[in-house]
Every structure is written in C-alpha cells, then in structure tokens.
Amino acid sequence: xxxxxxxxxxxxxxxxxxxxxxxxxxYQDGSDEHxxxxxxxxxxxxxxxxxxSEGS
Numbered sequence: 001x002x003x004x005x006x007x008x009x010x011x012x013x014x015x016x017x018x019x020x021x022x023x024x025x026x027y028q029d030g031s032d033e034h035x036x037x038x039x040x041x042x043x044x045x046x047x048x049x050x051x052x053s054e055g056s
Contacts, residue, residue: 008033012040016048 008027015024015037022041027034 008036009040012037012042013044014040016041016044 012025016022022038022045025034025037025041027037
C-alpha cells in the first residue's frame with residue numbers, strides 16, 4: 001500500500017496534461033504546495049504553448 005503524500009508538483013503536471021486550468025489549483029494560495037502545484041502546471045502548460053506557437 002502506498003502511504004506517500006501526493007506530490008503537488010506532479011499533481012500540477014498531471015492537471016496540465018488533463019487540460020485542467022491553473023485556476024483549479026487545490027492548495028491554499030500562498031502555501032508551498034500551491035507554489036509547487038503551479039510550477040508543475042506551468043512546466044507542462046508552458047511547454048505545450050511553446051510547441052503550439054512554433055507551429056503557427
């Protein structure tokens with residue numbers, strides 16, 4: 001059984017892959033978890049946006 005806490009960074013990456021908007025960050029604004037989730041989301045969403053703009 002996995003007893004590890006969820007990784008906010010990984011959760012943010014997964015949310016971005018599933019096209020969940022950054023505004024859906026489940027963590028309290030200003031918390032470390034909020035910042036990690038946002039960073040993970042931006043890593044995926046930012047690279048996706050960069051690829052899309054290169055193709056235009």
